[in-house]
Amino acid sequence: MHAVHERLGATMTAFAGWQMPLRYASETAEHLAVRRAAGLFDLSHMGEIAVRGLGAGAAMDYALIGQLSALRPGRARYTMICADDGGVLDDLVVYRLGEEEFLVIANASNTSVVFEALVARTAGFDARVTDATSDYALVAIQGPESAGILAPLAGGLDLAAMKYYAGGFGSVAGRSAWVARTGYTGEDGFEVFCQPADAVIVWDALLARGAPAGLVPAGLAARDTLRLEAGMPLYGNELGPDVTPFEAGLGRVVKFDKPGDFVGREALAARASSGPRKRLAGLTIESRRIARHGYPVLADGDGLAGGSGGVVPPGRHVGAVTSGAPSPTLGVPIAMAYLDPDVGADQALSVGIRGAAVPAKLTDLPFYRRRQ
Amino acid sequence: MSVPAELRYTPEHEWVSVEGTSASVGITEYAAQQLGDVVYVSLPTPGSTVTAGEPCGEVESVKSVSDLYSPVDGEVVEVNTELEDDPSLVNAEPYTAGWMFRVRVAEDGNGDAALPPDLLSAAEYEELTKSAG
Numbered sequence: 001m002h003a004v005h006e007r008l009g010a011t012m013t014a015f016a017g018w019q020m021p022l023r024y025a026s027e028t029a030e031h032l033a034v035r036r037a038a039g040l041f042d043l044s045h046m047g048e049i050a051v052r053g054l055g056a057g058a059a060m061d062y063a064l065i066g067q068l069s070a071l072r073p074g075r076a077r078y079t080m081i082c083a084d085d086g087g088v089l090d091d092l093v094v095y096r097l098g099e100e101e102f103l104v105i106a107n108a109s110n111t112s113v114v115f116e117a118l119v120a121r122t123a124g125f126d127a128r129v130t131d132a133t134s135d136y137a138l139v140a141i142q143g144p145e146s147a148g149i150l151a152p153l154a155g156g157l158d159l160a161a162m163k164y165y166a167g168g169f170g171s172v173a174g175r176s177a178w179v180a181r182t183g184y185t186g187e188d189g190f191e192v193f194c195q196p197a198d199a200v201i202v203w204d205a206l207l208a209r210g211a212p213a214g215l216v217p218a219g220l221a222a223r224d225t226l227r228l229e230a231g232m233p234l235y236g237n238e239l240g241p242d243v244t245p246f247e248a249g250l251g252r253v254v255k256f257d258k259p260g261d262f263v264g265r266e267a268l269a270a271r272a273s274s275g276p277r278k279r280l281a282g283l284t285i286e287s288r289r290i291a292r293h294g295y296p297v298l299a300d301g302d303g304l305a306g307g308s309g310g311v312v313p314p315g316r317h318v319g320a321v322t323s324g325a326p327s328p329t330l331g332v333p334i335a336m337a338y339l340d341p342d343v344g345a346d347q348a349l350s351v352g353i354r355g356a357a358v359p360a361k362l363t364d365l366p367f368y369r370r371r372q
Numbered sequence: 373m374s375v376p377a378e379l380r381y382t383p384e385h386e387w388v389s390v391e392g393t394s395a396s397v398g399i400t401e402y403a404a405q406q407l408g409d410v411v412y413v414s415l416p417t418p419g420s421t422v423t424a425g426e427p428c429g430e431v432e433s434v435k436s437v438s439d440l441y442s443p444v445d446g447e448v449v450e451v452n453t454e455l456e457d458d459p460s461l462v463n464a465e466p467y468t469a470g471w472m473f474r475v476r477v478a479e480d481g482n483g484d485a486a487l488p489p490d491l492l493s494a495a496e497y498e499e500l501t502k503s504a505g
Contacts, residue, residue, distance in 0.1 A: 011405070011406070011408070022408075022435075023408055026408075026409050026463070027408055027409055027434050028434070028460075113481075119488075186437075203478045221408060221434055221435055225434065246416075287412075288411060288412040288432075288459070289412050289432060290411065290432055290437070292414070292437070325434055326411045326434060333411075355439070
């Protein structure tokens with residue numbers, strides 16, 4: 001695929017040992033194309049881990065915080081893998097390919113961590129864990145035109161009947177693929193898992209078919225702003241070993257009522273009853289400047305102002321930005337941040353942007369929700 | 373990638389256009405492409421003094437924020453206020469509508485602008501961007 005991206009003029013970026021397209025031309029134009037028509041993403045860096053066996057469902061229930069044994073074949077679920085202390089090791093999409101076969105999609109930077117944890121945690125079950133990352137390429141088509149572009153190229157799949165977070169085996173451009181109605185952009189769309197040797201054929205066919213409908217190739221930069229508008233967390237920004245799903249506002253992903261024990265249950269139950277230590281919030285920045293990862297969130301009007309003129313502006317620290325970017329859809333910079341749990345909805349906030357306190361407004365997540 | 377022959381350049385990817393003792397400054401097309409879509413430009417205040425090689429502003433893109441360095445010594449006489457409303461001009465037309473600020477530079481002995489000796493020619497700058505990949 002590298003040659004394809006170079007031919008399309010991509011700026012490439014090193015990511016978790018992969019060279020991936022950051023943008024082809026303008027990331028803002030790519031973002032808007034996904035919202036209005038469609039975008040095509042090469043996500044072959046994502047990790048794929050197969051879990052197979054008669055005991056695969058029970059093994060997944062023990063290893064992850066979700067109840068994957070209840071997932072029907074052909075369905076997908078968003079879930080997480082946590083440490084004993086409840087900290088998030090990665091967030092995952094899990095497909096149940098068959099009664100005894102699951103496919104776990106991990107973030108590229110976490111694939112080996114997730115693989116090793118799954119191997120260790122499933123040791124007592126009738127289940128085999130395989131790192132299948134090199135067996136799959138992943139091409140995602142996202143945006144309102146996706147189904148119309150993909151349908152004429154798809155074989156053996158009823159895309160119109162395919163529900164969100166469902167998938168099936170079939171073909172795309174004549175190549176075998178697992179096709180699922182999933183994504184990370186807040187739009188309708190599909191993810192096509194095919195053999196790496198078929199990726200260029202699938203990519204080129206989708207691009208040729210979709211271009212007249214407004215489909216453009218889109219890079220990781222657009223993917224990041226799309227998922228931020230959609231309020232979706234990113235491992236390394238909103239998620240990490242120092243937070244539990246409850247801080248991230250994703251407590252519903254923890255299935256305490258599933259049968260049997262699971263890794264992290266005790267710590268997560270304690271966190272559920274004591275309440276999160278901080279909470280993930282949306283911010284709209286009242287400036288053109290971007291509130292970036294790590295910038296402090298400040299509460300104004302606390303009488304603690306003592307402006308030093310240095311790097312940190314006055315105000316009481318009440319949190320930190322986890323992700324920030326201009327929102328092409330809303331036309332203003334947006335951010336997600338972890339805030340102290342006692343920060344009220346009417347609290348005047350600002351973000352310390354390189355020495356200046358820039359006003360910011362608490363905003364409900366997600367920033368963007370597609371029309372159904 | 374365009375590198376106009378009549379301009380002078382810095383290793384930090386600014387360009388300078390000199391007319392008499394007036395020096396116009398912007399960032400190169402290469403820099404704009406590397407940064408991606410520019411969303412905010414912070415420029416020096418008119419009337420302030422800038423020093424060659426020292427930061428005098430910021431260029432913020434979707435993915436990063438970079439210092440803007442002055443290529444010359446002198447007094448800022450004008451800034452491109454269009455960039456406040458439309459910072460994407462830096463990407464679209466880096467050498468023309470995307471200019472950033474103008475500096476009045478001291479005269480050398482011959483009535484020309486006194487420029488730092490280490491500014492790069494177009495050929496030298498192009499070489500630098502190629503070796504950077």
